[in-house]
Amino acid sequence: xxxxxxxxxxxxxxxxxxxxxxxxxxxxxxxxxxxxxxxxxxxxxxxxxxxxxxxxxxxxxxxxxxxxxxxxxxxxxxxxxxxxxxxxxxxxxxxxxxxxxxxxxxxxxxxxxxxxxxxxxxxxxxxxxxxxxxxxxxxxxxxxxxxxxxxxxxxxxxxxxxxxxxxxxxxxxxxxxxxxxxxxxxxxxxxxxxxxxxxxxxxxxxxxxxxxxxxxxxxxxxxxxxxxxxxxxxxxxxxxxxxxxxxxxxxxxxxxxxxxxxxxxxxxxxxxxxxxxxxxxxxxxxxxxxxxxxxxxxxxxxxxxxxxxxxxxxxxxxxxxxxxxxxxxxxxxxxxxxxxxxxxxxxxxxxxxxxxxxxxx
Amino acid sequence: xxxxxxxxxxxxxxxxxxxxxxxxxxxxxxxxxxxxxxxxxxxxxxxxxxxxxxxxxxxxxxxxxxxxxxxxxxxxxxxxxxxxxxxxxxxxxxxxxxxxxxxxxxxxxxxxxxxxxxxxxxxxxxxxxxxxxxxxxxxxxxxxxxxxxxxxxxxxxxxxxxxxxxxxxxxxxxxxxxxxxxxxxxxxxxxxxxxxxxxxxxxxxxxxxxxxxxxxxxxxxxxxxxxxxxxxxxxxxxxxxxxxxxxxxxxxxxxxx
Numbered sequence: 001x002x003x004x005x006x007x008x009x010x011x012x013x014x015x016x017x018x019x020x021x022x023x024x025x026x027x028x029x030x031x032x033x034x035x036x037x038x039x040x041x042x043x044x045x046x047x048x049x050x051x052x053x054x055x056x057x058x059x060x061x062x063x064x065x066x067x068x069x070x071x072x073x074x075x076x077x078x079x080x081x082x083x084x085x086x087x088x089x090x091x092x093x094x095x096x097x098x099x100x101x102x103x104x105x106x107x108x109x110x111x112x113x114x115x116x117x118x119x120x121x122x123x124x125x126x127x128x129x130x131x132x133x134x135x136x137x138x139x140x141x142x143x144x145x146x147x148x149x150x151x152x153x154x155x156x157x158x159x160x161x162x163x164x165x166x167x168x169x170x171x172x173x174x175x176x177x178x179x180x181x182x183x184x185x186x187x188x189x190x191x192x193x194x195x196x197x198x199x200x201x202x203x204x205x206x207x208x209x210x211x212x213x214x215x216x217x218x219x220x221x222x223x224x225x226x227x228x229x230x231x232x233x234x235x236x237x238x239x240x241x242x243x244x245x246x247x248x249x250x251x252x253x254x255x256x257x258x259x260x261x262x263x264x265x266x267x268x269x270x271x272x273x274x275x276x277x278x279x280x281x282x283x284x285x286x287x288x289x290x291x292x293x294x295x296x297x298x299x300x301x302x303x304x305x306x307x308x309x310x311x312x313x314x315x316x317x318x319x320x321x322x323x324x325x326x327x328x329x330x331x332x333x334x335x336x337x338x339x340x341x342x343x344x345x346x347x348x349x350x351x352x353x354x355x356x357x358x359x360x361x
Numbered sequence: 362x363x364x365x366x367x368x369x370x371x372x373x374x375x376x377x378x379x380x381x382x383x384x385x386x387x388x389x390x391x392x393x394x395x396x397x398x399x400x401x402x403x404x405x406x407x408x409x410x411x412x413x414x415x416x417x418x419x420x421x422x423x424x425x426x427x428x429x430x431x432x433x434x435x436x437x438x439x440x441x442x443x444x445x446x447x448x449x450x451x452x453x454x455x456x457x458x459x460x461x462x463x464x465x466x467x468x469x470x471x472x473x474x475x476x477x478x479x480x481x482x483x484x485x486x487x488x489x490x491x492x493x494x495x496x497x498x499x500x501x502x503x504x505x506x507x508x509x510x511x512x513x514x515x516x517x518x519x520x521x522x523x524x525x526x527x528x529x530x531x532x533x534x535x536x537x538x539x540x541x542x543x544x545x546x547x548x549x550x551x552x553x554x555x556x557x558x559x560x561x562x563x564x565x566x567x568x569x570x571x572x573x574x575x576x577x578x579x580x581x582x583x584x585x586x587x588x589x590x591x592x593x594x595x596x597x598x599x600x601x602x603x604x605x606x607x608x609x610x611x612x613x614x615x616x617x618x
Contacts, residue, residue, distance in 0.1 A: 029375075313534075335402065337401060337422055338402070348481055
């Protein structure tokens with residue numbers, strides 16, 4: 001189960017968060033009220049060049065101490081330009097965690113390794129500070145999630161007060177691990193945000209693989225590892241995005257055998273080099289991507305994109321649709337039609353191949 | 362007591378809608394037609410309805426498991442259907458003027474599902490024959506991989522109307538685990554596109570006789586011209602059927618009784 005919907009305006013048009021909330025709520029039967037979440041890209045124009053760090057801090061008497069521990073780590077490498085509690089309506093759900101946001105600027109001397117430092121800090125805070133974890137760390141974007149129904153999470157975080165050019169969302173039906181605020185999707189790291197329907201049955205292998213590169217999986221659910229895999233393969237190893245997808249959902253050997261020489265060599269190399277990154281199990285995944293996405297034809301995208309893909313044998317649904325400048329990806333067509341009744345085109349992407357929404361220049 | 366009822370389903374939750382439909386059927390024994398307007402994502406429409414001479418018209422996009430366990434009615438969808446329309450259909454006819462999602466015709470054991478457009482992956486999975494009943498799934502355009510997976514009975518006809526019958530079809534893993542029933546594909550199929558347990562058999566005169574009625578009926582339902590109908594009837598089909606009725610026998614422990 002699990003319900004996914006995301007959309008992007010290819011012209012960068014800003015759309016209020018109530019639209020995505022309405023669409024996700026129509027997929028509530030794909031979840032069970034144990035986790036819903038949203039991510040909006042372009043929602044913090046005033047602080048567009050600062051890292052927007054969203055942190056859940058336990059709502060206990062220890063709150064001030066936990067918060068100052070987080071600040072201490074952040075201030076080690078840069079300055080907090082502004083910080084505040086994310087406005088919430090706590091009449092909707094119980095405030096289990098206080099959601100705090102820091103707009104953060106890294107010290108110039110780390111300019112070359114800025115993103116590595118952010119990843120390092122996120123890992124440090126999430127694994128070392130009891131009672132705090134960062135659930136969003138990109139620029140001009142923000143994740144809003146909790147263990148509740150889609151409409152409750154949207155009301156709690158006042159989603160209608162934000163405007164973004166790209167929104168991804170997810171209604172969770174936890175299967176293998178418990179439902180909690182941190183386990184709700186999207187999972188974010190820098191510009192990467194992942195929503196996922198299914199199970200990564202290769203989680204153990206993938207977890208050990210990313211851990212060998214210094215990532216730590218703390219959030220008690222399989223999807224987290226997908227965000228780290230993307231960060232590693234795409235940002236760190238600078239693999240063209242087509243090859244990243246080819247590593248995570250590799251072509252079958254029997255298909256590789258039938259490819260022409262050049263393509264076969266590339267696919268073989270990817271399967272062998274990134275064996276630990278190959279994901280098994282049923283999945284449909286939609287990802288909001290980092291700036292600087294590279295394509296195999298040499299193009300580089302400097303804006304955030306949205307991409308969706310499924311496992312190779314298509315054990316989870318994924319529907320895509322287009323209307324003017326909008327591209328939608330969802331678990332069900334009806335959720336798209338609810339917020340955009342007339343569509344120019346609707347299709348079901350092929351298994352294991354990516355569908356991507358890119359900005360029009 | 363009416364023969365025709367129309368419901369505006371805007372904003373009605375699937376459970377309430379299906380309860381409402383059941384009430385209407387109970388209160389109107391002479392009912393012949395229910396029209397559901399503005400359908401958007403409501404699941405299980407037609408679920409378990411046992412009644413002949415009833416047509417359910419759906420204007421919009423129904424949710425998953427349309428006409429599940431249904432016995433008798435005719436369902437016409439003007440829009441695309443989601444996953445598994447015709448799930449465990451017993452009797453009746455589902456006509457989809459659009460495309461449908463994964464697992465279309467899941468576990469059908471009777472009746473027919475006609476899709477004008479394309480169907481998703483694993484369509485016709487677990488179709489079976491039951492006593493005198495033979496389920497039929499007819500697909501106008503393309504089908505996703507694993508068509509007829511674990512099929513135990515019934516007929517799947519994939520017309521690939523948009524392409525020529527001399528072309529190879531794109532889907533693979535055709536009939537994985539098939540142990541009964543038959544899949545007819547308009548166009549060519551390479552051995553490598555077959556799933557384990559599936560085999561390509563000669564398409565004979567009796568096969569054409571077997572599918573002629575359904576192709577004619579399909580063309581009538583979607584108002585296709587005689588020209589298209591004749592083209593479809595005079596096309597080359599690939600017949601896919603099981604290698605044996607128990608393809609995985611070797612994987613099980615021998616019977617020790």
